[in-house]
Structure formats: C-alpha cells, structure tokens
Amino acid sequence: MGGQNGYVVAVVGATGAVGQKMIQTLEQRNFPAHTLIPLASKRSAGKTVSYKGEEVTIQEAKPEAFEGVDIALFSAGGAVSRQLAREAVKRGAVVIDNTSAFRMDPDVPLVVPEVNEEDLADHNGMIANPNCSTIQMVAALEPIRKTFGLKRVIVSTYQAVSGAGTQAVEELKQQTRAFLDGKELNPEILPVKSDQKHYPIAFNALPQIDVFQENGYTFEEMKMINETKKIMHMPDLKVAATCVRLPFFTSHAESVYIEVEDDTATVEKLKNLLAAAEGIVLEDDPDTQTYPTPLSAEGKRDVFVGRIRQDLDEKKGFHFWVVSDNLLKGAAWNSVQIAERLVKNNWLTRSVV
Amino acid sequence: MGGQNGYVVAVVGATGAVGQKMIQTLEQRNFPAHTLIPLASKRSAGKTVSYKGEEVTIQEAKPEAFEGVDIALFSAGGAVSRQLAREAVKRGAVVIDNTSAFRMDPDVPLVVPEVNEEDLADHNGMIANPNCSTIQMVAALEPIRKTFGLKRVIVSTYQAVSGAGTQAVEELKQQTRAFLDGKELNPEILPVKSDQKHYPIAFNALPQIDVFQENGYTFEEMKMINETKKIMHMPDLKVAATCVRLPFFTSHAESVYIEVEDDTATVEKLKNLLAAAEGIVLEDDPDTQTYPTPLSAEGKRDVFVGRIRQDLDEKKGFHFWVVSDNLLKGAAWNSVQIAERLVKNNWLTRSVV
Numbered sequence: 001m002g003g004q005n006g007y008v009v010a011v012v013g014a015t016g017a018v019g020q021k022m023i024q025t026l027e028q029r030n031f032p033a034h035t036l037i038p039l040a041s042k043r044s045a046g047k048t049v050s051y052k053g054e055e056v057t058i059q060e061a062k063p064e065a066f067e068g069v070d071i072a073l074f075s076a077g078g079a080v081s082r083q084l085a086r087e088a089v090k091r092g093a094v095v096i097d098n099t100s101a102f103r104m105d106p107d108v109p110l111v112v113p114e115v116n117e118e119d120l121a122d123h124n125g126m127i128a129n130p131n132c133s134t135i136q137m138v139a140a141l142e143p144i145r146k147t148f149g150l151k152r153v154i155v156s157t158y159q160a161v162s163g164a165g166t167q168a169v170e171e172l173k174q175q176t177r178a179f180l181d182g183k184e185l186n187p188e189i190l191p192v193k194s195d196q197k198h199y200p201i202a203f204n205a206l207p208q209i210d211v212f213q214e215n216g217y218t219f220e221e222m223k224m225i226n227e228t229k230k231i232m233h234m235p236d237l238k239v240a241a242t243c244v245r246l247p248f249f250t251s252h253a254e255s256v257y258i259e260v261e262d263d264t265a266t267v268e269k270l271k272n273l274l275a276a277a278e279g280i281v282l283e284d285d286p287d288t289q290t291y292p293t294p295l296s297a298e299g300k301r302d303v304f305v306g307r308i309r310q311d312l313d314e315k316k317g318f319h320f321w322v323v324s325d326n327l328l329k330g331a332a333w334n335s336v337q338i339a340e341r342l343v344k345n346n347w348l349t350r351s352v353v
Numbered sequence: 354m355g356g357q358n359g360y361v362v363a364v365v366g367a368t369g370a371v372g373q374k375m376i377q378t379l380e381q382r383n384f385p386a387h388t389l390i391p392l393a394s395k396r397s398a399g400k401t402v403s404y405k406g407e408e409v410t411i412q413e414a415k416p417e418a419f420e421g422v423d424i425a426l427f428s429a430g431g432a433v434s435r436q437l438a439r440e441a442v443k444r445g446a447v448v449i450d451n452t453s454a455f456r457m458d459p460d461v462p463l464v465v466p467e468v469n470e471e472d473l474a475d476h477n478g479m480i481a482n483p484n485c486s487t488i489q490m491v492a493a494l495e496p497i498r499k500t501f502g503l504k505r506v507i508v509s510t511y512q513a514v515s516g517a518g519t520q521a522v523e524e525l526k527q528q529t530r531a532f533l534d535g536k537e538l539n540p541e542i543l544p545v546k547s548d549q550k551h552y553p554i555a556f557n558a559l560p561q562i563d564v565f566q567e568n569g570y571t572f573e574e575m576k577m578i579n580e581t582k583k584i585m586h587m588p589d590l591k592v593a594a595t596c597v598r599l600p601f602f603t604s605h606a607e608s609v610y611i612e613v614e615d616d617t618a619t620v621e622k623l624k625n626l627l628a629a630a631e632g633i634v635l636e637d638d639p640d641t642q643t644y645p646t647p648l649s650a651e652g653k654r655d656v657f658v659g660r661i662r663q664d665l666d667e668k669k670g671f672h673f674w675v676v677s678d679n680l681l682k683g684a685a686w687n688s689v690q691i692a693e694r695l696v697k698n699n700w701l702t703r704s705v706v
Contacts, residue, residue, distance in 0.1 A: 205601065289549060
C-alpha cells in the first residue's frame with residue numbers, strides 16, 4: 001500500500017460542492033495520489049471529473065469500489081457514509097469522513113490538524129472531519145487556549161448557503177433574481193431540505209441550520225458544542241452556539257466571545273499569538289478598517305481573524321470575528337490536510353482493523 | 354398649544370427612509386395632527402409628500418420653520434439635529450430626535466415606551482429615540498428583567514442595509530445584480546459612507562457599522578452598550594455587542610445571550626412573559642420550525658422573539674433571537690409612539706425651556 005509511487009485515493013461524492021473542492025485541493029497540494037477514483041451515486045457514474053489534466057471517469061460508490069484504495073475521502077452525506085465507510089475500512093482504506101456520521105464515536109478521532117494532529121495516531125481506519133463552522137472556530141481558539149487557557153465560548157454564526165449543498169446555492173441565486181424582479185420566491189430547499197417547512201433565504205436570515213433537537217437547539221448548534229469539546233479535549237468547556245444561515249454563497253463568519261483562565265491576557269497578546277499561529281491569518285486593524293469578510297476569505301485555505309477586543313466588563317473576556325471558506329478549511333482542505341498529516345507522520349499504515 | 358383640534362407636527366428629513374415611514378405611521382395611527390409640516394434640505398423643498406390623501410409641500414428645514422410647531426420628529430442625521438433641534442425647542446416644540454446627537458445627554462430622556470415611558474415626564478423639550486438595534490433588544494429584555502432581574506447581555510447583530518439609508522439600499526440592489534451578472538461591484542457607500550474604505554455588501558457580511566472608536570468597538574456597538582444601560586436605568590449592567598451589516602433590506606435580527614439574577618427562570622416562564630408583554634410577539638416553536646426572520650417582520654410594528662433556550666452550562670443563562678423592522682419599531686414607530694404617549698399622559702405641555 002502506498003510507498004514511493006504514492007497512493008490510491010477515492011473521493012466519495014465527487015460531483016458535490018465539497019467533493020469537487022477535494023479533487024481540486026488534492027491537485028493544488030500535489031498530494032501523492034498516483035490514482036484518483038471519483039465515486040458518486042449510480043446516477044452520476046460514467047460522467048468525468050478533471051484531475052491533473054486528465055478526465056477521470058466517475059464510478060458508482062459501492063463496497064467493491066474500495067478494493068485497493070489507500071485513502072477514501074467521504075463527502076456524500078451521512079447516509080452514504082453510514083452505508084459505505086465501514087466497507088471501505090474493511091477493504092484496507094483509511095477513511096476521512098466529512099459527514100456527521102461518526103464524529104462523536106469515541107473510537108473515531110475528530111481532527112483539525114492545527115489543534116489535535118496527534119489524535120490521528122490512534123485511528124482504526126476511520127477519521128472524522130469536523131463540522132465546517134466548528135473547524136474555523138477551534139483553529140482560532142487553540143493558540144489562545146495553549147497560552148491563556150479557555151473557560152467559556154459563546155458563538156453566533158453567519159453561515160453561507162454552500163454549506164447546505166449546490167441546490168441551496170441555486171436556490172439563493174434563483175430567489176435573489178426573483179426578489180429583484182418582484183416575483184414570488186417559492187422556497188423548497190432551505191433551511192433544511194428534508195424538514196417540513198421552507199423559508200426564503202434571499203435578503204433574509206434563517207436562525208435554523210439542520211434540524212431541531214429535543215433541547216431546542218439545532219443539530220448544527222449541538223455539533224459546534226459537542227465537537228469543540230471533543231477536538232479540544234475539554235469535555236467541561238462551556239460552549240454555546242446560535243447558528244444562522246445567511247444570503248451569501250461562500251465562507252462562514254462567526255462572532256465569538258471567550259473567557260480565558262489567565263488574567264494577563266491582553267488584546268495585543270492575543271493578536272500576536274494568532275498572527276504567529278499555523279493556518280491563521282490576522283486581519284485586524286480598526287484604524288484602516290481591516291477585518292475579514294466572507295467574500296475576502298473565499299477561495300483561501302486559511303482561517304482569518306479580526307475585530308479582537310476585550311470585553312468592557314470582564315477582564316478575561318474577549319470578542320473576535322472568524323471567517324473561513326466553508327468548502328475549503330471547513331471541509332475539503334481540512335480533509336486533504338488530514339491525509340497529508342497521515343502520510344507525513346507515517347500513520348497511514350497503522351490502519352489495521 | 355394642541356388640544357381638541359390636535360397638533361402641528363413637523364417631520365424633519367421628510368424625504369428619507371425613516372422620515373417617510375414617520376409620515377406613514379402618523380397617518381396609520383391616526384395621530385391627532387391637524388397640520389403636518391414636512392421639512393427637508395433646501396434641495397428637496399418644493400417637492401410634496403402624501404398625507405391623509407393630500408399632497409403637502411416640503412419646506413426647507415431652518416429655525417423659523419418651527420414657529421407654531423407642537424411636535425417635531427427629527428430624522429435627518431446628527432448634524433441637522435445638532436443644528437436645528439434646540440432651535441425647535443426654543444420655539445416651543447417638543448423634539449423627538451431619532452439621531453445619536455443627544456441620546457447620551459443626561460438631561461435628555463432616551464425612551465422606548467414599553468421600557469421607560471415614565472422618563473418622558475421629565476423632558477425639557479427634547480426626547481431622544483434610541484438606536485434601532487438597541488430598541489428591539491431592550492423591548493425584549495425588559496419583561497424578563499422585571500420578573501427575573503438581569504446581570505449580563507451579550508449580543509451579536511444581523512442588521513439590514515436600510516439602517517444606513519436609501520443610498521445603501523440602492524447599493525445592495527445594484528451590487529446584487531452586478532454580482533449575478535459577473536460584473537464588478539464598486540462599493541462606495543457601505544460600511545460607512547464617510548469612512549476611508551468601502552467593501553462590497555452583496556453576498557457578504559461586514560463586521561463594521563458606523564465608525565471605529567478608540568477602544569476597538571464600533572460606534573454602533575457602543576450605542577447598543579451605552580443606550581441599553583441608560584434606557585434600563587442599569588448603569589452597571591454588563592453589556593457587550595458585535596454589530597454586523599448583512600445583505601438584506603429591512604429588519605434587524607439579534608442573537609442575544611443573557612444571564613438573569615433569579616435561578617427560578619425557565620424557558621417556559623420566559624416564553625409566557627414575552628408572549629404577554631406589550632409590543633412583543635412570541636414566535637417560538639421548534640416543533641413547527643416557528644421563529645421570526647427579517648422578511649417575516651418587515652412592515653410590522655412589533656418586536657418578534659423566538660429560539661428561546663436555556664444555556665447548557667449556565668442555569669441562569671438563556672439565548673434568544675429578536676427581530677424587528679428597523680425602520681418602524683427601530684425608528685419611525687418608536688418616535689410616533691413617544692409622541693402618542695406624550696399626548697396620552699398630557700406630558701406635551703410640560704415642555705418649557
């Protein structure tokens with residue numbers, strides 16, 4: 001398996017928004033994949049995707065398709081992952097799953113390389129890629145936690161429609177034109193395609209991402225809460241989240257309030273820490289109106305942080321604004337980055353079931 | 354002055370987004386104004402506005418225009434208010450000013466009728482209408498505070514472009530069409546027309562509303578912080594705000610975290626309190642995906658609250674989502690409502706300088 005000639009890499013969900021970004025990112029990063037196997041539903045089998053100048057034919061995602069695969073990147077929805085990810089592992093592949101199917105499984109590492117790369121050493125063939133809105137937040141929290149500790153996080157999100165898939169992107173485009181032309185909007189996809197009611201997203205804000213849970217929180221909010229604790233190895237960290245879908249296409253933004261342990265923390269120190277942190281770009285200067293926005297972060301792999309300021313009442317309290325491309329660091333890039341770290345640390349071969 | 358035949362009411366800024374809503378609201382509420390005097394810049398003088406089926410000619414806003422005026426509603430920007438509001442008071446008018454010019458003046462009541470109507474009794478001819486994003490938040494906070502006390506507020510806002518005036522509304526429309534047509538966006542107005550840099554608002558989120566202050570907060574954020582303390586008579590209340598401009602036209606939404614004093618508070622009790630509160634409409638049922646949105650609140654005078662849930666770590670902590678039409682309760686309606694209360698309580702005649 002693998003070796004000097006590289007690896008066989010499968011991408012499950014190759015026609016989706018994230019799957020396409022995965023293939024592009026493998027290419028841009030020059031990932032050592034001597035063979036790319038794009039997989040999708042039966043419906044898409046036979047179509048092609050472009051990879052390193054060649055057209056590669058999409059195959060149907062089924063158990064046998066994973067024979068000989070070294071690394072399988074899954075991003076075709078939780079149902080597909082539940083059905084096929086274990087089959088891929090059984091056949092010797094290391095699965096990096098971008099759905100919520102296995103994230104909270106105690107035997108599955110949930111990894112953001114800048115935060116908990118070492119958890120990759122303990123995989124049993126299955127690794128989970130966290131939720132998009134969680135990834136960018138923990139990437140910004142970790143450098144702060146390492147130096148000043150972390151007691152509490154309260155986040156309100158500003159999330160792009162591409163997180164709900166290509167149909168949601170189309171719905172925003174169509175509704176926007178309809179709205180400007182004075183026509184009816186006819187929502188069918190957002191906030192959640194499978195849920196009972198749909199609301200317009202064009203020129204609107206929907207305080208629901210994913211379905212509601214028993215406790216009144218949405219599943220997206222619970223993902224942010226539970227995944228943050230797991231990734232940071234802080235089961236007792238206080239985390240609260242409110243997740244809101246907004247009418248823009250790419251990049252999630254987050255208004256984050258934190259309380260640190262150490263009362264020597266200052267805005268200047270936080271800025272210095274974040275400016276030096278791996279994967280983070282500090283864009284923060286009120287004097288020159290410098291701060292990240294969804295449009296400015298689009299197409300970039302970094303996590304951008306700005307608007308850092310101390311709470312006016314709590315000495316250990318700080319507010320900031322985090323933005324990142326939800327399809328890249330939030331999904332495709334973090335998955336490929338996990339694959340890169342597995343290769344670099346020689347942890348791929350430990351995947352024995 | 355006034356009496357059974359009603360009052361002479363001037364609206365300063367009659368051609369602006371809020372001024373127009375003020376005139377419409379006076380008409381809809383059948384406010385006892387026997388004469389409406391629309392005032393605006395010299396440039397707009399001579400145009401007409403429609404009021405109760407008649408076309409009324411706009412006059413130039415200058416000191417003499419306030420002779421004989423009983424109530425003057427100002428919404429033409431801080432500079433105009435600083436120049437003319439005292440002139441109006443001098444001539445016997447009671448001024449209800451919708452700019453930030455006098456809000457923090459200790460001699461000027463800052464009023465949201467559902468919260469601190471009684472402060473109107475002490476005016477000296479000048480009353481300030483709070484900032485739009487502040488009004489809807491304190492309207493939702495007050496019923497909770499009355500019953501359970503209030504220790505802390507952390508808010509992240511989702512604000513419509515109409516809060517930045519009609520030019521910002523046009524900019525969003527133009528940029529949206531340009532974006533969908535693959536053209537350049539050329540921002541010139543937002544986030545702050547008078548500031549150095551401008552960023553696209555179409556399909557974007559801008560974490561800057563109004564100019565930055567020395568402490569790294571924007572003026573909008575400081576308005577929410579300081580005005581909330583003043584309106585609620587709680588100078589020591591902990592309040593933090595992050596204000597974000599978004600690509601929708603009307604209504605501000607807010608993700609609010611609060612901590613109350615009394616640990617007997619529950620989600621059910623909060624819902625009951627808010628459902629019964631004046632000016633509040635509870636729209637909160639996860640089972641039926643019921644929550645307010647900017648589009649659903651547009652054109653309505655109420656403040657809508659939903660997504661109320663208890664914090665998962667803090668027993669006294671609660672999260673909720675508040676939405677209201679920023680041009681109505683956030684501006685025009687709150688101003689006209691103040692005028693109604695002055696009349697109803699017979700407090701108009703106390704305006705002696």
